[in-house]
Amino acid sequence: MAHDATNHGSATKRIWTVFAILSVVTIVEVILGIIRPAFLVETHLLRMHLLNWVFIILTIYKAYYITWAFMHMEHETKGLRRSIVWTAIFLICYLIFILLTEGDYIFDVYDEGYISWDF
Amino acid sequence: MDATAVKTGTEGKIWGGGEAQPLKASYGKMMMWFFILSDALTFSGFLAAYGFSRFKFVNQWPIADEVFTHFPFLHGVDAPMYYVALMTFILIFSSVTMVLAVDAGHHMKKNKVIWYMFFTILGGFIFVGSQAWEWANFISGEYGAIETKGGKILQVVNAEGEQVALESFAVELPSARTQLTKSEALWYESESSMPDFDLAEVVEGFKANPDLLIRTQLLTEAGEKTILSREESLAKLENDAMGVVQGANLIHNEYGPPLFADFFFFITGFHGFHVFSGVIINIIIFINVILGTYERRGSYEMVEKVGLYWHFVDLVWVFVFTFFYLV
Numbered sequence: 459m460a461h462d463a464t465n466h467g468s469a470t471k472r473i474w475t476v477f478a479i480l481s482v483v484t485i486v487e488v489i490l491g492i493i494r495p496a497f498l499v500e501t502h503l504l505r506m507h508l509l510n511w512v513f514i515i516l517t518i519y520k521a522y523y524i525t526w527a528f529m530h531m532e533h534e535t536k537g538l539r540r541s542i543v544w545t546a547i548f549l550i551c552y553l554i555f556i557l558l559t560e561g562d563y564i565f566d567v568y569d570e571g572y573i574s575w576d577f
Numbered sequence: 578m579d580a581t582a583v584k585t586g587t588e589g590k591i592w593g594g595g596e597a598q599p600l601k602a603s604y605g606k607m608m609m610w611f612f613i614l615s616d617a618l619t620f621s622g623f624l625a626a627y628g629f630s631r632f633k634f635v636n637q638w639p640i641a642d643e644v645f646t647h648f649p650f651l652h653g654v655d656a657p658m659y660y661v662a663l664m665t666f667i668l669i670f671s672s673v674t675m676v677l678a679v680d681a682g683h684h685m686k687k688n689k690v691i692w693y694m695f696f697t698i699l700g701g702f703i704f705v706g707s708q709a710w711e712w713a714n715f716i717s718g719e720y721g722a723i724e725t726k727g728g729k730i731l732q733v734v735n736a737e738g739e740q741v742a743l744e745s746f747a748v749e750l751p752s753a754r755t756q757l758t759k760s761e762a763l764w765y766e767s768e769s770s771m772p773d774f775d776l777a778e779v780v781e782g783f784k785a786n787p788d789l790l791i792r793t794q795l796l797t798e799a800g801e802k803t804i805l806s807r808e809e810s811l812a813k814l815e816n817d818a819m820g821v822v823q824g825a826n827l828i829h830n831e832y833g834p835p836l837f838a839d840f841f842f843f844i845t846g847f848h849g850f851h852v853f854s855g856v857i858i859n860i861i862i863f864i865n866v867i868l869g870t871y872e873r874r875g876s877y878e879m880v881e882k883v884g885l886y887w888h889f890v891d892l893v894w895v896f897v898f899t900f901f902y903l904v
Binding site: 469470473474477480481484485487488490491492494499507510513514516517520521524525527528529530534535537538541542545546549550553554557558560561562564565568569574 | 884
């Protein structure tokens with residue numbers, strides 16, 4: 459992270475660029491959330507609206523910029539970066555997979571009427 | 578960062594980390610990263626549990642656009658999500674001023690660090706205040722709803738499908754129920770207030786207004802709530818209605834499954850607590866910057882470390898925003 463007088467300008471420029479990216483992505487998300495385009499809502503991919511996939515991908519895109527640019531992850535050593543990012547991504551993916559699978563199963567149990575939940 | 582010359586003021590102390598710098602990061606910064614990792618996993622646990630509950634109630638979850646519709650000073654205006662979007666901007670912008678403070682710290686510009694940190698703290702306070710306002714709206718509720726025996730929520734809509742507040746049509750009935758006061762009861766029994774209307778009054782009012790319909794929580798194929806016909810509505814009220822609910826708390830929730838309110842309070846509350854503690858930590862470092870502690874130490878690395886925490890809070894909000902308000 460060799461910050462010296464020569465690249466001061468470029469560091470600030472990077473910060474404002476990232477701010478612009480984050481703002482634009484947030485505005486796009488809100489607009490999509492309000493108009494909810496029909497073709498994105500009607501198309502399904504892996505049991506979810508395409509719109510939800512768009513939201514999730516845009517969120518991960520924002521998270522990448524916050525971590526890499528604002529938290530200076532891009533200047534850390536490869537070892538530190540991997541020990542943080544890979545650990546988090548692996549455990550979170552695993553957690554999401556088991557919990558959502560289980561939630562889906564429980565919904566089916568109720569939905570098929572083994573247990574009544576609307577009486 | 579040069580691996581050699583980071584002073585933290587803890588040299589020689591047992592918790593100073595010593596001279597060794599594995600992965601070319603100082604002890605404090607690396608520990609901040611690992612704290613953030615564990616905190617990120619905590620938040621992931623909460624959000625994944627939210628996902629679990631949502632999948633469990635996947636055909637009847639509330640639609641966020643219909644729940645969060647308020648904007649300050651615009652009463653009665655339907656403003657879905659604009660205020661949360663604004664809150665998101667405030668938090669992202671305070672992240673920007675924070676990273677600018679860190680950058681100014683690298684160049685040992687004390688005054689710039691002071692100003693940027695000041696704006697960061699200000700943004701943090703505005704965000705926490707906004708969240709409190711969001712909570713207040715959510716708790717007091719808007720239209721009110723009818724709860725069924727099965728714990729489901731029935732909302733009332735007019736012929737255009739717009740939601741109608743229960744108090745606007747509930748009739749006044751002579752009621753046998755009076756407020757329980759201490760003078761009427763044992764010393765440990767009393768109730769704070771009585772609802773303005775009860776189920777019988779709402780049902781009578783519903784019968785008197787022929788254009789009112791019941792909306793259930795069930796989502797149609799198009800992702801909208803199911804609206805019953807007039808006959809079905811009356812039958813539903815007759816057979817299933819159990820009581821009225823206004824607003825949301827941990828047990829009753831006029832917007833849908835109580836779990837929705839539970840997770841809303843728990844996750845945004847936990848995040849709000851992080852913002853609040855972030856503001857406090859920022860203030861401590863801000864005072865240290867003004868006192869010249871880091872100027873004397875020759876390094877503004879402490880600003881960078883609290884900056885990491887502050888950006889993390891922003892990072893979490895990005896996910897909370899997506900999963901509570903968008904998806």
